[in-house]
Amino acid sequence: MSGVEGYMYPNEITLNWSVLIVLYPYITGLVAGAFILASLVRIFNVKAVAPTYRLALLTALSFLLVAPLPLQLHLGHPLRSPEMYFTPHSTSAMAMFGFVYLWYLMAVLVFEIWLDYRSDIVHLSQTSTGWKRTLYRAMTLGSDNISPRSLAIDHKVGWIVTLVGIPSAFILHGYVGFIFGSLKANPWWNSPLMPVVFLFSAMVSGIAAVLLLYMGISKLRKTPVDMPCVDTIAMYLFYIFILDFSLEMLDLVHRVYEADESFRTLNFMVHTKLYFSQIVLQICLGTLVPIFLLAITQVKKLPELVRRRIYIVSGFLVQLGVFAMRWNVVIGGQLFSKSFLGYTTYKMSLVTKEGLFAAIALTVLPLVILWILVKLLPPWDKEAQASIPAATAAN
Amino acid sequence: MSIPKDARHLFRFAILFVIAFVVFLVIRHFVVPKTFGEYGHYRGAAITEIAARPMHFAGHQKCETCHVDIGEAKKAGKHENVSCEACHGPLAQHADDPSIQPTKINTTEVCIRCHADSAAKPGVFPQIDPVQHSGGVPCETCHQPHNGL
Structure with a gap:
């Protein structure tokens, strides 16, 4: 049989989970990571990264809005999806995720963005015209009170929302790893470390994404890049990356040491079918090279231009590596037979509902949404940004 | 208890949540079948409907x-x-x-x-x-x- 080596059970020959299911944890990871970067400003009072605070929140919102779409496309029947909310089943992790998603979207992200932008929204509702004026007026919820006391209340409430948002972001992405990690039937997935590994790789990809977006937008706007800001982000990216890599290696070493009945099969797979995506892309290009590059910036004083280029290259490599990690988990876990006697092949289609073009469209869509959000709620209001550390300090 | 003037906008946001929740409950009331959950996580009336269907297998x-x-x-x-x-x-x-x-x-x-x-x-x-x-x-x-x- 074409694409099949050895023996596969009939239901294992064709992969059920396609590239869209790879994209789904990748996108939710970007959401969680971007939010964690924003929380550095609010909660951990890292003032240096304040220029990216609003951009990180808008990035998280853009990607969060798109996060369920790969699942919708994969499952079909989008009109059935509200059933998850109308008749939730408490034993279904997916159903519970629906509520986590809704909570994170509305009670954390939208609320925090609204609180942070309120003075801007009120100002824009008074200065803009036409449909924009109507939109901004609706967004003020009829309150144009931006007195110092009301803004101070907003900052305090925003601090609490961010505090609640951190575990919410952890749950949002930890759940994705939980889904895979709790599947007893698949030894490639079944690991209690899976949620933690997913979470740390999410932080890495989200922080790197905001770093790239910030530098890209600065280039487009022809404004100078705030080097202390990107240096600080790169430092956090480096340390979290070290933790992420350590956890992934811990998982690997544990599997090698444990060497259960699945080990020979999985080991063979890593050395053959997954060699390029796991060893070359994920571990070498996507992890070791960016860690090495970021380490250079931490131990050696390099010129600004060189640092910026290193951050850009590292940022892209991180995206490549984290996407490859999701690919290896989702696709890799379906390539071998439960009998451990054979392997199948994933052939990605191009123009189908779950093909490459759909995946590219879903990757570009959050960037389009971000562009619209940035137009509506510009994140580079210097006065507003300057007020964040002050308010945080007031807490 | 009166709401402090400078915190009223927060209550407006909270009211939005309440309205959304009420809308959710109203939609849920109309779209979830009346007998859902009667015996388990399914529509209870489905049992009698299925039982009323003509038999195909004699045994x-x-x-x-x-x-x-x-x-x-x-x-x-x-x-x-x-x-x-x-x-x-x-x-x-x-x-x-x-x-x-x-x-x-x-x-x-x-x-x-x-x-x-x-x-x-x-x-x-x-x-x-x-x-x-x-x-x-x-x-x-x-x-x-x-x-x-």
Whole structure:
């Protein structure tokens, strides 16, 4: 049989989970990571990264809005999806995720963005015209009170929302790893470390994404890049990356040491079918090279231009590596037979509902949404940004 | 308790949440079937609706009341536990009115549903490559399907 080596059970020959299911944890990871970067400003009072605070929140919102779409496309029947909310089943992790998603979207992200932008929204509702004026007026919820006391209340409430948002972001992405990690039937997935590994790789990809977006937008706007800001982000990216890599290696070493009945099969797979995506892309290009590059910036004083280029290259490599990690988990876990006697092949289609073009469209869509959000709620209001550390300090 | 003037906008946001929740409850009231959850995580009325649907399968006991000889032959062979309608298809109409004659089955297609060669089946289970084994000749030419010989 074409694409099949050895023996596969009939239901294992064709992969059920396609590239869209790879994209789904990748996108939710970007959401969680971007939010964690924003929380550095609010909660951990890292003032240096304040220029990216609003951009990180808008990035998280853009990607969060798109996060369920790969699942919708994969499952079909989008009109059935509200059933998850109308008749939730408490034993279904997916159903519970629906509520986590809704909570994170509305009670954390939208609320925090609204609180942070309120003075801007009120100002824009008074200065803009036409449909924009109507939109901004609706967004003020009829309150144009931006007195110092009301803004101070907003900052305090925003601090609490961010505090609640951190575990919410952890749950949002930890759940994705939980889904895979709790599947007893698949030894490639079944690991209690899976949620933690997913979470740390999410932080890495989200922080790197905001770093790239910030530098890209600065280039487009022809404004100078705030080097202390990107240096600080790169430092956090480096340390979290070290933790992420350590956890992934811990998982690997544990599997090698444990060497259960699945080990020979999985080991063979890593050395053959997954060699390029796991060893070359994920571990070498996507992890070791960016860690090495970021380490250079931490131990050696390099010129600004060189640092910026290193951050850009590292940022892209991180995206490549984290996407490859999701690919290896989702696709890799379906390539071998439960009998451990054979392997199948994933052939990605191009123009189908779950093909490459759909995946590219879903990757570009959050960037389009971000562009619209940035137009509506510009994140580079210097006065507003300057007020964040002050308010945080007031807490 | 009066709401401080400088915190009123927060309550407006909270009211939005309350409105959204009430809308959710109203929609839920109309879209979730009344009998949902009556017995479990499904629509309770589905049981009576399914029970009211016409029967398609008669059951092997009913077949054997008329086709006694076939029933005896089956009991003596390896197909003892294979229900008549597993091969012949649903025959409740025929059982109720014997004048309705069932379509004769094509053994070339029906037998290989179980007996086509597959590595997923236990080695002791009789299985063949249909092309090599018979080349399209109906199975009952050589075999007796009812007792599985």
